[in-house]
Amino acid sequence: MLNTMSTSAHPRPGSRTRGRPRDPELRERILDAAATLAMTAGIELGFERIAQEAGASRTTLYRWWDSPQELLLDAMLERTRWSLDHDSEGTAAARLRAQVIDAVEILSAPDTGRPLRALAAGALTNEKVRASFIEHWLEPRRAVAARILEDGMITGEFRQDLDVEAVIDALFSPIYHRLLLTRMPLGRSFGETLWNLVEPGLSPS
Amino acid sequence: MLNTMSTSAHPRPGSRTRGRPRDPELRERILDAAATLAMTAGIELGFERIAQEAGASRTTLYRWWDSPQELLLDAMLERTRWSLDHDSEGTAAARLRAQVIDAVEILSAPDTGRPLRALAAGALTNEKVRASFIEHWLEPRRAVAARILEDGMITGEFRQDLDVEAVIDALFSPIYHRLLLTRMPLGRSFGETLWNLVEPGLSPS
Amino acid sequence: MLNTMSTSAHPRPGSRTRGRPRDPELRERILDAAATLAMTAGIELGFERIAQEAGASRTTLYRWWDSPQELLLDAMLERTRWSLDHDSEGTAAARLRAQVIDAVEILSAPDTGRPLRALAAGALTNEKVRASFIEHWLEPRRAVAARILEDGMITGEFRQDLDVEAVIDALFSPIYHRLLLTRMPLGRSFGETLWNLVEPGLSPS
Amino acid sequence: MLNTMSTSAHPRPGSRTRGRPRDPELRERILDAAATLAMTAGIELGFERIAQEAGASRTTLYRWWDSPQELLLDAMLERTRWSLDHDSEGTAAARLRAQVIDAVEILSAPDTGRPLRALAAGALTNEKVRASFIEHWLEPRRAVAARILEDGMITGEFRQDLDVEAVIDALFSPIYHRLLLTRMPLGRSFGETLWNLVEPGLSPS
DNA sequence: TTCTAAGCGAGACGGTACGTCCCGTCTTGAC
DNA sequence: GTCAAGACGGGACGTACCGTCTCGCTTAGAA
Numbered sequence: 001m002l003n004t005m006s007t008s009a010h011p012r013p014g015s016r017t018r019g020r021p022r023d024p025e026l027r028e029r030i031l032d033a034a035a036t037l038a039m040t041a042g043i044e045l046g047f048e049r050i051a052q053e054a055g056a057s058r059t060t061l062y063r064w065w066d067s068p069q070e071l072l073l074d075a076m077l078e079r080t081r082w083s084l085d086h087d088s089e090g091t092a093a094a095r096l097r098a099q100v101i102d103a104v105e106i107l108s109a110p111d112t113g114r115p116l117r118a119l120a121a122g123a124l125t126n127e128k129v130r131a132s133f134i135e136h137w138l139e140p141r142r143a144v145a146a147r148i149l150e151d152g153m154i155t156g157e158f159r160q161d162l163d164v165e166a167v168i169d170a171l172f173s174p175i176y177h178r179l180l181l182t183r184m185p186l187g188r189s190f191g192e193t194l195w196n197l198v199e200p201g202l203s204p205s
Numbered sequence: 206m207l208n209t210m211s212t213s214a215h216p217r218p219g220s221r222t223r224g225r226p227r228d229p230e231l232r233e234r235i236l237d238a239a240a241t242l243a244m245t246a247g248i249e250l251g252f253e254r255i256a257q258e259a260g261a262s263r264t265t266l267y268r269w270w271d272s273p274q275e276l277l278l279d280a281m282l283e284r285t286r287w288s289l290d291h292d293s294e295g296t297a298a299a300r301l302r303a304q305v306i307d308a309v310e311i312l313s314a315p316d317t318g319r320p321l322r323a324l325a326a327g328a329l330t331n332e333k334v335r336a337s338f339i340e341h342w343l344e345p346r347r348a349v350a351a352r353i354l355e356d357g358m359i360t361g362e363f364r365q366d367l368d369v370e371a372v373i374d375a376l377f378s379p380i381y382h383r384l385l386l387t388r389m390p391l392g393r394s395f396g397e398t399l400w401n402l403v404e405p406g407l408s409p410s
Numbered sequence: 411m412l413n414t415m416s417t418s419a420h421p422r423p424g425s426r427t428r429g430r431p432r433d434p435e436l437r438e439r440i441l442d443a444a445a446t447l448a449m450t451a452g453i454e455l456g457f458e459r460i461a462q463e464a465g466a467s468r469t470t471l472y473r474w475w476d477s478p479q480e481l482l483l484d485a486m487l488e489r490t491r492w493s494l495d496h497d498s499e500g501t502a503a504a505r506l507r508a509q510v511i512d513a514v515e516i517l518s519a520p521d522t523g524r525p526l527r528a529l530a531a532g533a534l535t536n537e538k539v540r541a542s543f544i545e546h547w548l549e550p551r552r553a554v555a556a557r558i559l560e561d562g563m564i565t566g567e568f569r570q571d572l573d574v575e576a577v578i579d580a581l582f583s584p585i586y587h588r589l590l591l592t593r594m595p596l597g598r599s600f601g602e603t604l605w606n607l608v609e610p611g612l613s614p615s
Numbered sequence: 616m617l618n619t620m621s622t623s624a625h626p627r628p629g630s631r632t633r634g635r636p637r638d639p640e641l642r643e644r645i646l647d648a649a650a651t652l653a654m655t656a657g658i659e660l661g662f663e664r665i666a667q668e669a670g671a672s673r674t675t676l677y678r679w680w681d682s683p684q685e686l687l688l689d690a691m692l693e694r695t696r697w698s699l700d701h702d703s704e705g706t707a708a709a710r711l712r713a714q715v716i717d718a719v720e721i722l723s724a725p726d727t728g729r730p731l732r733a734l735a736a737g738a739l740t741n742e743k744v745r746a747s748f749i750e751h752w753l754e755p756r757r758a759v760a761a762r763i764l765e766d767g768m769i770t771g772e773f774r775q776d777l778d779v780e781a782v783i784d785a786l787f788s789p790i791y792h793r794l795l796l797t798r799m800p801l802g803r804s805f806g807e808t809l810w811n812l813v814e815p816g817l818s819p820s
Numbered sequence: 821t822t823c824t825a826a827g828c829g830a831g832a833c834g835g836t837a838c839g840t841c842c843c844g845t846c847t848t849g850a851c
Numbered sequence: 852g853t854c855a856a857g858a859c860g861g862g863a864c865g866t867a868c869c870g871t872c873t874c875g876c877t878t879a880g881a882a
Contacts, residue, residue, distance in 0.1 A: 019831030020873040026833085043330050048863060057834040062865070121329035124322060124385060125248050134387060165389060166398045169379035174371070176386070177378035180329060182339060184370060193371045200405035227853065253842060262855045267844070429857030430847040436859085453740050458837060467860040472839070531739035534732060534795060535658050544797060575799060576808045579789035584781070586796070587788035590739060592749060594780060603781045610815035634826025635878035641828085663868060672829040677870070 030054040030061065031075035038072050038115035045072060045118050069122030069129040076115055077136055080106065086144055092152030093202070097195045099145055100171050104191035107179045113186075120180050142168050152202070159204045170198050235259040235266065236280035243277050243320035250277060250323050274327030274334040281320055282341055285311065291349055297357030298407070302400045304350055305376050309396035312384045318391075325385050347373050357407070364409045375403050440464040440471065441485035448482050448525035455482060455528050479532030479539040486525055487546055490516065496554055502562030503612070507605045509555055510581050514601035517589045523596075530590050552578050562612070569614045580608050645669040645676065646690035653687050653730035660687060660733050684737030684744040691730055692751055695721065701759055707767030708817070712810045714760055715786050719806035722794045728801075735795050757783050767817070774819045785813050 033054035038045055045068040051058040065071040083106055086099060107113045119137070123130040145168050152158035174194055178184045238259035243250055250273040256263045270276040288311055291304060312318045324342070328335040350373050357363035379399055383389045443464035448455055455478040461468040475481040493516055497505060517523045529547070533540040555578050562568035584604055588594045648669035653660055660683040666673045680686040698721055702710060722728045734752070738745040760783050767773035789809055793799045 017875065018829075019875085020833080022832065046863065047865090058864095059835075059866095060833060063832080117329060120386065121326060124326035124329060127247075130386070138387065163398050163402070166379070166395065166402055169382055169389075170375050170399060170402055173379045173382035174374035177374055177381060181325065181335070181381070182343065184374075190371065193368045194375060197368070197371055197375055197406040198403060200408075201402040203405075231854085251842065252844090262857095263844095264846095264856085265854060268853080427849065428855075429849085430859080432858065456837065457839090468838095469840090469861075470859060473858080527739060530796065531736060534736035534739060537657075540796070548797065573808045573812070576789070576805065576812055579792055579799075580785050580809060580812055583789045583792035584784035587784055587791060591735065591745070591791070592753065594784075600781065603778050604785060607778070607781055607785055607816040608813060610818075611812040613815075632880065634824075634880080635828080636880095637827065661868065662870090672831095673870095674830085674872095675828060678827080 026054075026056055026060070027064075030056055030071065031078065034068065034072045035075040035079065035111070035115055038075075038118040039111050040114075043118050043121050045069065045122070067122065067126060067129055069119055069126065070132055072115055072119055072122075073129070073132055073136060076112065076119065080112060084140055084144060086148075092148050092155065092157045093199065096145060096148045096152070096171070097192075097199075099148070100175075100195050101188055101191040103141070103172055103175050104186060104188060107175050108186040113179055117180060120176070141172075145171070156204065158202045162202065167198070167202065170201075171195070231259075231261060231265070232269075235261055235276065236283065239273065239277045240280040240284065240316070240320055243280075243323040244316050245319075248323050248326050250274065250327070272327065272331060272334055274324055274331065275337055277320055277324055277327075278334070278337055278341060281317070281324065285317060289345055289349060291353075297353050297360065297362045298404065301350060301353045301357070301376070302397075302404075304353070305380075305400050306393055306396040308346070308377055308380050309391060309393060312380050313391040318384055322385060325381070346377075350376070361409065363407045367407065372403070372407065375406075376400070436464075436466060436470070437474075440466055440481065441488065444478065444482045445485040445489065445521070445525055448485075448528040449521050450524075453528050453531045455479065455532070477532065477536055477539055479529055479536065480542055482525055482529055482532075483539070483542055483546060486522070486529065490522060494550055494554060496558075502558050502565065502567045503609065506555060506558045506562070506581070507602075507609075509558070510585075510605050511598055511601040513551070513582055513585050514596060514598060517585050518596040523589055527590060530586070551582075555581070566614065568612045572612065577608070577612065580611075581605070641669075641671060641675070642679075645671055645686065646693065649683065649687045650690040650694065650726070650730055653690075653733040654726050655729075658733050658736050660684065660737075682737065682741060682744055684734055684741065685747055687730055687734055687737075688744070688747055688751060691727065691734065695727060699755055699759060701763075707763050707770065707772045708814065711760060711763050711767070711786070712807075712814075714763070715790075715810050716803055716806040718756070718787055718790050719801060719803060722790050723801040728794055732795060735791070756787075760786070771819065773817045777817065782813070782817065785816075786810070 030050065033050050033056075034045070037049055037053055041049075047058050047061045047068055050056075050068060050071065051061055061068075061071065065074070083102060086102075087095060089095075090098075107116060119129075119133055123133040142165075146164050149158065149162060149164050149167060153160055153162060171194060175186065175191070178186045178190070235255065238261075239250070239255050242254055242258055246254075252263055252266045252273055255261075255273060255276065256266050266273075266276065270279070288307060291307075292300060294300075312321060324334075324338055328338040347370075351369050354363065354367060354369050354372060358365055358367060376399060380391065380396070383391045383395070440460065443466075444455070444460050447459055447463055451459075457468050457471045457478055460466075460478060460481065461471055471478075471481065475484070493512060496509060496512075499505075517526060529539075529543055533543040552575075556574050559568065559572060559574050559577060563570055563572060581604060585596065585601070588596045588600070645665065648671075649660065649665050652664060652668055656664075662673050662676045662683055665671075665683060665686065666676055676683075676686065680689070698717060701714060701717075704710075722731060734744075734748055738748040757780075761779050764773065764777060764779050764782060768775055768777060786809060790801065790806070793801045793805070
């Protein structure tokens with residue numbers, strides 16, 4: 001439950017030290033190139049460009065990833081591992097609120113928000129990308145929130161009959177919506193507004 | 206608020222009756238083809254396929270639309286004009302609730318949900334498509350909800366200090382989120398759950 | 411029997427004047443490029459290079475030819491149409507001898523010999539190229555010789571029991587052999603030597 | 616004049632017995648694989664396939680041969696050493712005739728003819744292969760015929776002014792021509808026809 | 821025994837060309 | 852002016868080999 005390194009593209013555990021070992025520096029260059037391109041240029045992410053930018057051969061990218069988006073997902077996962085750590089102190093409400101604000105922050109920062117757009121675009125186009133995106137990006141983050149909600153429900157801080165998934169949707173999908181589609185202002189205050197709006201629905205009685 | 210017919214692709218007003226008139230049946234065939242393809246096949250929507258499916262020439266499509274997604278948007282707008290009509294009777298809460306449930310219904314129906322996915326994918330890739338999608342699809346629907354919310358705020362049924370845009374986000378973006386990304390169950394009951402969750406945040410005191 | 415224009419790549423007779431007409435100048439540029447490349451550079455003939463050299467798009471080449479060698483064959487056929495004309499005066503022996511010497515001349519000239527090597531290499535690798543090469547290059551030339559031989563057999567100038575195909579092989583294949591494999595000297599005198607060697611086997615009694 | 620083992624790929628004489636000795640069985644497997652592939656599959660001979668077929672590593676092939684065709688040539692040379700032995704009894708004419716018929720037999724047998732095609736294709740594409748093919752395949756065979764011709768010229772059985780190379784070309788190149796290009800019937804009777812055709816040109820007076 | 825040179829398999833890597841697909845533009849004739 | 856047909860340039864795709872390389876393991880004579 002800790003690691004969550006990557007979706008693929010790591011030395012297979014079975015094949016210990018046979019043949020020329022993979023060049024780890026190269027891998028980094030590739031991930032960097034993808035992240036950079038996804039941030040600066042638009043959505044048009046292709047193996048061609050990434051390879052060029054990274055000074056790598058296109059063939060090498062094809063060896064390790066099935067699509068540019070999966071590559072980018074790997075890059076994003078490595079660069080945002082911290083965002084899954086969360087405080088376990090304080091009330092469930094405080095912790096959940098903090099997570100909402102964290103999410104706003106991550107999605108509004110250009111170096112994560114922009115790549116995430118590219119990722120989401122890929123997820124809409126390519127079923128495999130969608131699966132990876134959900135499994136490695138969305139799901140882990142939802143799980144953190146779900147855990148907090150369940151805690152709160154057990155301690156009586158929240159209502160017992162909450163639909164956990166729906167609550168998570170209400171709290172976080174607006175952020176993605178603004179990032180991906182409407183591009184309405186996405187700042188800390190939006191996170192707070194959102195929380196204040198949904199919070200009354202969580203309390204008992 | 207009346208028209209909202211189309212984004213483009215209608216006989217230019219300036220060019221009154223010179224030369225061969227546009228074939229209206231052909232236009233229908235093209236829109237149908239786009240809608241059908243967007244529903245059945247995947248996201249891969251292109252002029253090539255649409256033209257083939259419609260028995261039209263690629264040139265014709267290029268004459269009238271800038272991208273397949275804008276074409277599809279036209280098709281969708283014509284086929285869902287009804288969804289903007291809304292009852293003006295009853296409490297603001299009831300009317301808003303009804304709109305949420307309507308939205309769930311539209312987005313979960315295959316013949317509208319699937320094309321919408323294609324549309325959203327296009328919006329993420331192509332800036333112009335995004336603008337059209339927001340202007341002709343999202344915004345009119347948000348405006349309806351905004352009107353209801355403002356009504357409720359005036360009559361005192363809702364709190365005075367609501368952030369209208371945020372409320373709309375909280376109520377509707379989860380539906381798009383499920384349609385586009387998570388594909389979690391999207392049925393009438395989800396709309397109700399969602400409403401019940403957010404509604405407490407709307408009431409005064 | 412006159413034309414022998416090309417193997418393919420000519421406007422299909424059925425499709426009269428619909429759509430943009432083919433650019434004939436472009437076709438010439440492409441054939442020229444292929445002939446030039448086949449003469450100067452080595453055997454490595456690819457659509458990529460030809461397109462580049464001709465200032466054409468690779469796609470265009472693919473539209474009209476199945477392989478670079480078939481393209482080259484087209485170029486060769488257009489540039490050597492004269493070589494099928496032959497004198498119909500004089501004894502059969504004299505005419506046949508002249509054809510042998512013509513063949514030596516054609517195959518030893520760099521601008522025909524070199525491309526022919528490339529063509530033969532293609533014929534060995536690609537079954538379809540081989541078929542075209544035989545049908546459009548070898549066979550017409552063999553037919554001319556066959557005709558002369560049959561004439562001579564009828565008039566009694568040659569033996570009646572000649573195996574026409576074998577005679578042609580004996581007279582012409584040595585030339586191809588020197589061109590393609592051994593690269594031994596290939597000049598007019600070789601043609602004469604060859605003729606003098608085989609001629610005794612043709613005469614009656 | 617006897618050995619004619621191989622073109623390369625034999626333990627270098629300089630490096631006497633240091634390090635792990637070469638695996639001779641492996642070498643056989645590789646040569647077999649090449650011969651088999653050249654016979655069954657088409658012309659497309661590559662290190663990749665051969666290695667796979669032989670259960671060897673690509674690296675190993677690269678260590679010993681410069682190209683798949685040179686490898687194949689080695690295989691062919693080992694498998695046809697017998698064909699250079701020839702009877703030294705009888706008239707020069709009889710011996711030469713026998714060699715022609717032997718050649719037809721070798722080239723028409725699938726397990727030698729097909730690989731020879733691949734070899735010839737390689738010779739047309741790759742200058743180094745061509746050199747090897749001539750030096751180790753064609754030249755030794757031509758030398759045998761040249762020897763017989765010279766014998767015959769000395770004894771007066773043949774004309775004194777023969778162009779030995781041209782005679783050899785006339786007698787043997789038709790066989791290669793049929794094998795490589797025209798694929799016309801290639802049987803013992805063709806050899807006889809060929810001989811009967813050229814023989815008159817060899818006799819004195 | 822240890823050392824060391826070579827054989828060998830596995831596999832990473834850069835590279836080139838391939839053949840295909842779709843795009844967007846254009847040119848033509850017919851209506 | 853609309854429409855169908857189709858040529859054309861262009862870009863990216865995913866694949867197949869190629870030739871080189873860097874490893875670790877093995878083999879066997881030499882120190």
